[in-house]
Amino acid sequence: MDPKETNEIGALAAAKFLKKSGLSDVVLSRIWDLSDPTGKGFLTKESFFVSLKLIGLAQEGSDISLKNIYNVLSKPPRVVKLLPAESTDWSMKPEKRQQYEQLFDSLGPMNGLLPGAKVRITLLNSKLPMDTLGRIWDLADQDRDGSLDKHEFCVAMHLVYEALDKRAIPAVLPPQLQRNYGSQTQQPQNGGGFDAFGNGAADGGGFVANFPTDI
Ligand SMILES: [Ca+2]
Numbered sequence: 001m002d003p004k005e006t007n008e009i010g011a012l013a014a015a016k017f018l019k020k021s022g023l024s025d026v027v028l029s030r031i032w033d034l035s036d037p038t039g040k041g042f043l044t045k046e047s048f049f050v051s052l053k054l055i056g057l058a059q060e061g062s063d064i065s066l067k068n069i070y071n072v073l074s075k076p077p078r079v080v081k082l083l084p085a086e087s088t089d090w091s092m093k094p095e096k097r098q099q100y101e102q103l104f105d106s107l108g109p110m111n112g113l114l115p116g117a118k119v120r121i122t123l124l125n126s127k128l129p130m131d132t133l134g135r136i137w138d139l140a141d142q143d144r145d146g147s148l149d150k151h152e153f154c155v156a157m158h159l160v161y162e163a164l165d166k167r168a169i170p171a172v173l174p175p176q177l178q179r180n181y182g183s184q185t186q187q188p189q190n191g192g193g194f195d196a197f198g199n200g201a202a203d204g205g206g207f208v209a210n211f212p213t214d215i
Contacts, residue, residue, distance in 0.1 A: 009043045014051070020079045021055045030064055031055060052077050090174035092158045100154040113147040119156065126160045132169060136160060139173045151179050 009017075018028050035043055035051035043051060054064045056077030062068055092100075107114055107122065116137070123133050140156035141148060148156060155177045163169055175181055 007045050009048055011041050011043075014043045014048065017079065018051060018055065021059065021077065023055060023058050027058050027064065031058065034064065034066055052079070055079060088174070089176065090158070090162070090170070091176035092154065096158065096161075097154050100157040101150055103157065104148075104150050104153045109150070113145075113149055114153060116141075116146045116148075119148050119153065123156065123160060126164060128160060128163050132163055133160075135169050136163065139169070139177075142173065142179060 015028070015032070018031065021028070023031075031051050031054040034054060035047045050066075050069060053069050053073070056073040056075070057068055057071065058064050059078060060074055062071065103122075104114065107118055119137075123136065126133070128136075136156055136159040139159060140152045142152055142155075155173070158177065159169060
């Protein structure tokens with residue numbers, strides 16, 4: 001046996017990974033026995049997929065047995081790192097949202113929209129790094145029309161303040177900040193993106209120190 005064989009997953013690494021499913025050790029050891037029936041002590045690529053499928057079955061309450069292995073899962077198996085609730089909760093306090101909404105109104109939206117150029121100045125005043133602001137913009141402008149409506153603006157401001165609080169900006173928009181949080185409706189994703197931060201050096205006039213820090 002070659003322990004460096006890349007297509008094999010050692011027992012320890014596999015166990016660590018499978019534990020992220022949140023299933024009990026009893027269930028996981030049954031899954032392990034079924035996935036590694038000959039007791040090799042490691043999982044091959046195929047037996048790893050078997051174990052994932054069995055996890056999916058266990059998570060939806062089905063029998064974990066090899067005869068169910070071809071059943072179609074109602075949901076994909078969940079094997080996610082369990083993060084502390086604090087770091088995944090991006091919800092905005094109602095009073096904060098209200099303050100962001102007031103700020104939105106004070107910036108003089110046209111037809112309920114603030115153009116990127118206008119928001120850009122406000123965001124630059126936060127003094128956050130440009131790449132952080134660019135990522136915040138990409139997350140906030142959910143319909144990618146180059147403008148922020150009231151909700152998108154609140155998301156942008158919320159992310160700015162969280163970033164100023166040394167929180168890492170998420171790679172995708174957290175569910176709590178999605179427009180239809182709680183409903184199943186998906187926002188249409190249009191092409192033709194707009195990058196408010198990609199081009200053009202900031203002209204000095206933008207850096208007015210009027211970024212509201214008292215929110
Ligand atoms: Ca938009």
